[in-house]
Amino acid sequence: MSAWANPKDLLSASFESLPAADQAAGGADHLADVPVQFHAHVNGPGQLNQVAVTDEVEALLRAGAVCSIGTSGGKDSVACALAVSEYLDQIGHTGPRILIHADLGRVEWQDSLPGCERLAEYLGWELMVVRRKAGDMLARWQGRWANNVRRYQDLSCVKLILPWSTPALRFCTSEQKTDVICSALKKRFPGHDIINATGIRRQESARRRRMDVSGPMAKLSRKGRTGLAWNPIIEWPLEDVLYAIRQRGLQLHEAYRTYHTTRVSCVFCIMSSHADLIAASTCEDNAQVYRDMVALEARSSFAFQGNQWLGDIAPELLDDTLLAALARGKRVAVRRNELEARIPEHLLYTKGWPTCLPTRSEAVMLAGIRAEVSDLLEIEAVYLTATEILERYVGLIAVKEDTGIMPDACETTS
Template sequence: MFEHALPPLAIDEPIRKALSDGAWVAFSLSGGKDSGASAYAVSQLLDRMGHPRNRRIAVHADLGRAEWNSTPALVEAIAVRIDVPLTVVRRPAGDMVARWEQRFESGKRRYEALETYNLIGPWSSSSLRFCTSELKVQVIGPDLARRFRGQTIVSVIGLRRSESLGRRNTPISRIDDRFAKSGNAAGTRMINWHPLVDWSDEQVFAAHARHGLPLHEAYHLHGASRLSCAFCVLASLRDLSAATGAPDNLNLYRHLVGMETRSTFSFQPQRWLADVAPALLPASLLRDVQRAKRDAGQRRQIEAAMPSGLRFVKGWPPRLPTPAEATRIAIARYPILERHGLENRFPNGPAVFARFAELLDSKASRATAL
């Protein structure tokens, strides 16, 4: 039988009770191997438990242009396979690429206003994963809480401990209070369930092969080890190269390289996306890449030479600069402002000093108000 061929699922008492009480089950589908395998394996378990099929749904957070083009169809195929309705949600303010662009535009405005010490680039990172938080969690969670107000909702998420050091302590389940506070009057309760926490890569791929589960082209055609955005800020060189091998990703690849050239920030801290497949870039864009790399090196040198005692910390700025420090800051900012076509609103030491005083006064006023 199918169910005997699968590795055991991780399940704890809170999940058992919620399911036996008829909680809603929401399968979080990304299109990746783990979400597909977990949805299928959990569906089999729910059938054996007698959990009502009409209390199950699938949810996909569409990242727009950042997705592989084949992801929406793959997600639909998984939902059909487990025989549940699919809901697709999106960030109202724009897709993942728009979020990166918005972040850089905001960073430039703040730099121009001397609200930040260093220019901020567009990209998310391992410590600032707004790609996950803002475009997935912050969209899916509120949607489920609104739709199933007053209910218990079990979100099935395909996280595994062997994926990374950061996930080695992933629990079997955890209460999610972000969108449905425990004990709230509405009675809405959300629990995240990670049924595949103990599965290996080999077990996940074997489940797909043995049971004919839909598998994304990123794996079986292009050799990717993981699926996320077509080009992920956390991806390995292997997975970035795999993405460039898909013709449907070419326009996205060139667009993101263009963002590197305009921002002078590499897609990953130690890797320019432009260097992954330069043969796919037109000559004009390659020239822009070389200029951006030179400008990025200049920017790093400039910012490294700025007064270290005034570097950004929580509650910045920490103090007033000395007149000499203010002059150094004004001189350092000039070429960066010019490179990005920004107004030089604080062109000299006295103007910078006055701006710091204004910022400190504002900070003191906020602290007094609290």
């Protein structure tokens, strides 16, 4: 069951203080202090809003649970921290309070960590900064590509696998943020229940509209201790987020102020709009990571966002060598897709693969495809003849039999 709690009104003005006519119109000058990129999404001047809580969240907080707030430096996490801080004061929360920032390394905006530091100073909270020990986000993409090449070389997958995160496979969020944050919080507060708050809002997407105010967070839970995810501003519209920040005299992240992006995440994010990618490319601080990411596009023959090549966003930042490599990568992508489209669906990688043994003619086809793809991408692959491929499949199936996992029955035609 959801409840609503009013934070203490520490502000000098609110939407309710406007004349009735301006309230009805949304405030005659309500866009005056709103960054231009948000104008289409703001319907009024904004107002002091409330945090959404559940009975479980309130009970744990009143009992002294840790309250951590994940912050990126973006507008939603800042507004979330401001609202939650006031709510905690209101209910007399006595437990630990901490801001936590997952630093993604080279793909971060230069203002992200300083923005988190400014917020921590304003609130008087500690800021914990965590990083993935195995490397930053760019290193993860580069390492994923190297691993996928090795898998292709020894026929542990049928098609080449892209290096990038995707909307359906956001390991960037799970590995670089959630896992690292949860691990750090459990080590820091081993004897406490922990509530981790984020600035998720239903207005942002259809998926987020279906999210709950709070729920169990398995990665934060331990024996005898509760871990909860909490979305305190889940009901807030954009105008209330901007209002909360503006009324406290805080400065928006440079990505909004100077470069007019609509969101703060990685400078070049798999979820970014085309306009935000262009905006990020105009920041000189982002030029080198842009080139490094385009180099991975060129080398792998996989565009950063489906069919959208990052290299097309700001080609003026690329030298002749990288432009030529990108052009070749695009040609390779076309041919690779043509070749791999010939592979029958029942031979494609899936859970429990391989699910059947290819026929001789299918093995001949796979050998030809693997040979050409390997040549195109300069991969030193093995299993390039029909006989070698059939022997490899027999070996893989034998391993499954030894482990008690049998391949599914599968009919093929020659």
